[in-house]
Amino acid sequence: MDRKIRVLVAKPGLDGHDRGAKVVASAFRDAGMEVVYTGLHQTPEMIVEAAIQEDVDVVGLSILSGAHMALFPKILNLLKQEGAEDKLVIGGGIIPEDDMAELKKQGITEIFGPGTTTETIVEFVKKAMASRR
């Protein structure tokens, strides 16, 4: 059997809005994935360290403070520096469309906005991982 998909759900930045992150973490878990949730107020360094230590396949970033343009690229860079750029990085939160396009260009595979179903996110991850294996 294939090993289960391992996902890190992470909250970069200073905001405390963890409703979405927890709902998505629960959905991953119910879809049979192994989920690690970092808790709140994580620095990019903490997130990348957790991603490597936990040997995850997917890093899911949730942010609602508006600091995504500073923090997401930093996480991508750190992953690259650590030779961990093969991890699938996805994001969610209050992220304006222009910023979404820019972040995708920089290497966030997909960004999910308000109103996205957890099913959409779970299916996206499953499909992306299947195509990698």
Place this chain on the structure above:
Amino acid sequence: MFDKDKIEEIRKKKEAWKQDFLESCSNYEVTNPSGRNLEPLYVPSDIDAFDYERDLGYPGEYPFTRGVYTTMHRGRLWTMRQFSGYGTARDSNRRYHFLLDRGQTGLSVAFDMPTIMGYDSDHPRSHGEVGMCGVAIDSLHDMEILFDKIPLDKVSTSMTINAPAAMLLAFYICVGEEQGVASEKLRGTIQNDILKEYIAQKSWIYPPEPSMRIITDILAFCADHVPKWNTISISGYHIREAGSTAAQELAFTLADGFAYVEAAIEAGLDVDAFAPRLSFFFNSHLDFFEEIAKYRAARRIWARAMKEKYGAKKKESLLVRFHTQTAGCTLTAQQPENNVVRTAYEAMAAAIGGTQSLHTNSLDETLALPSEKAVQIALRTQQILAHETGVTNTIDPLAGSYYVEHLTNKLEEEAEAYFEKIEDLGGVVKAIDMGFFQKEISDAAYHYQREIEKKTKIVVGVNDYVIPDEEITIDILKIDPTVEEEQSKALKKLRAERDNAAADAALQKLAEAAAGTENLMPRILECSRAYCTLGEMIGSLKEVFGMYKEPIVY
């Protein structure tokens, strides 16, 4: 109130009617957004123990179910108070003047995340966050700009600030001093509700114990020096936004309130010295009737507990005076114009529920901070409600409705059951440590999301009535990315120009006070006057108090 035989007869007739109903429709029980089972019809037997004088009374009279004041909105409209702040203090000052010019009657300050978490704008953790979801305040200097040409003896100001509440209150008192307004005359609110931070909003700094000490210091200081200030705004809003049901919002908020009362009594304060300045902050969600019942239940439960359990003697100690904000979590990014309608219904529930002040969300808030146009529509929504609909004419107009009285009783029962559970767990702080509230809320949030995905709940524009490939065309407020740089420059200048020996000495005294037992507020005021930054003050307290680490539950 009701004749027993008559009630029995009605109960039987309702059963018979229910059979008729079921013959043509299987949909006898449905669930509302809180997951509550609702029947299609309520009759006198659903409130068979109803006793008007005992359960409701009159507005301004115990147990205050119908309202905390005798005249309610006939005597004085609720305060229209739009929560706002972004960018620099100068940007936000401009927005406040705009809102006051448009007829807003009170101010409500939104701070950015670094301010909320006690970091200066030039701290590495602040990078990317400065001025983004509120205004950046680093020192008294920024506060002076924020309230430029706003006379503090004329407006009341609410500040959504918790862990650093003591510092922001101190800054405000200092601005008052500079304007020649004595602290005794200042009117406003600091949220200062740290328990709900651990439970729901998650903007904590120190562990619960020192946090509670800071709060009791504030209660004692304000009782003597800022007597018109609302010292805590005990908040259900964030609990609901994090995904709770109405009953959980009600129960957890009041449980937090009781915990503050107990902490203050334990610290040696007289209940009637501080309780009159406690205020509340509730959400207004989409189920109109349940929300109204929630406000009514809150007033009744609080009044009874304050009188009977905590021995309050003053009438003012028994009152749930509350601010309401419409539910941000009910807004949709899809077809955002529809949010005006959602907000209007929610605002009406708050008005009928007897709110003392109200914030109506702007239609674009799932996308960004509100634009000027959007916030004007939101404010106009309140003005139309207040002046055109007639909702202010009659106090507590739904009293006596079998349905609303039944819901009010139910919510009270459910809250009481939670109080018992929390007591069994060892109190609010213990229950937080165990992740009890956090788990209850995240379970409810997940359940709600599942319902939407199964389409047992319809959200217009999201899982039904969708416009395929919808293009969102509303204008979005963009925060100037130079705010961070500007703030950092100003901080550099401040640190170069102030009397650094005085600032250091004030910080040293603050740390000493923290390690001992004296009231921290006078020390924080000294630091503020010496232009110590928020980050410096929080930093010196962190060294004494340490930092909180959350239990991970979902």
